[in-house]
Amino acid sequence: MLEIKNIHVHFKNQNVLNHLNLSIEEGCILGLLGKNGAGKTTLFESLYQSMPFSGDITWKNKRLKREMISYLETENYFYPYITGEEYLAYFTSKKEIEIKEIIEKFNLPMKKYVQYYSSGMKKKLALIGMLMLDKPINILDEPFNGVDFEGVHILYDIIRQLKSENKIVIVSSHIIETLFHTCDKIAFLQNGAIERIYDKEEFSQLNVLKF
Template identity: 30%
Template sequence: MCASVVGVIRVSGLSKRYGDVLAVHDLTFTVPPGRVTGFLGPNGAGKSTTLRMILGLNRPSSGTATINGRPFAHLRAGLRHVGALLDANDVHGGRSAAAHLSALARGNGLPRRRVHEVLAEVRLAGVAGRRLGGFSLGMRQRLGIATALLGDPPVLLFDEPVNGLDPEGVRWVRDLFRRLAAEGRAVLVSSHLMSEVEHTADRLVVIGRGELIAEESVAEFAARGSRAGVSVRTPAAAELAALLTRAGAAVTAEGVDALTVTGLSAPRVGELAHTHGIVLHGLATRTASLEQAFMELTADRADHRAGERR
């Protein structure tokens, strides 16, 4: 498959209010082509509300969400422009996989061959005639991905796409998303599984209580966690600690001969030690996990009230 045009999602000043609840507040971010963007936030952050506004399913209270410069509602044959998986269970149990996709293909002016192509792509060709009521959750997830791919669109959105998949299926989805992005598509993936986002996404959009917390690369976000830094071992720990502190670093002693340094890179620490004749027995960059950084940076943005906004 090959997208006919490069896709981009732009969200600008987007807000959504339900009565007294401000589910999304002045949210602005971009999902560029050629990248997998992870969409993260604690429960109640407003992720699903935002996805629904991008797709025209919910009307914003203010602000805009566009796909290639136009609101989704203004796009004819929508599946040619954007494909989405929001709820794998939102299908008619009495229809077969082939019938479900065929109806969508007809409604969007797509050739019948696309049904067979996407069923093969998601490895459901052998059960094309089976009724969806007998599908497992993992099979429904694959069908939902097939639906998203049906129009060969340049923009793709997926909400919790690996739920119900076995390890082989999870790896398949990971590789699929990377390939779709490599073809020039804009791919937005919302998930609560940090390990999958860490292995799949190039960049992140992180929100909390409907507001933007971060929009940056996975590495940049993880580096903001408190466990990120530089580990140093030296017999002159006190001398080096004083030197690094004067250079603007934050230094924590980890035993007699070990230090954890934040605010300076490992190469800079090594250069300063060498210049001042301090012997190092060990020097390494220590990165925080995405999960640790996420837990720290969203700790005050979680919303645990009943009727959570996702």
């Protein structure tokens, strides 16, 4: 169980996260929904421990360590003169066969410099690197942005695979249909706190919300 208790983040004279509480079970795909500025990325950065916060975040009743998390950010940075093949060489994986299959499905030009990749191709490459880390908690911040139709469906399969491995996946998206397709639950973030968590049978109620 991942437990987020009383998380508070304050900067620039405002509360970004306001005593936020959230519990996520292993094997759960949780969607995070909220308007721009609601605090989604701030929550992810707090989980990844890349910004100061007050409160407690625990994994299996122990303080969460950054090493337990893989984090796919909205914008991915790569050194300009590195190929896709060289980038992935920095990672090690116990799932080489699965990773090779994903690379083939994404059809990335692995010997080409990443600076010539489209934004969608960069997103796919970063996702493969994240999967190779093989962590129990996986954060995907707007993973569908810039990804083509075929890539979206491969992403669906990858997220379901992570679930089958009993891993936690937390995913944000402005495309609400992508959350409907993948998530077990969707948490609505507003005014720096989780206002409500919707179960799968309640997803239709989210259609009336505007983002």
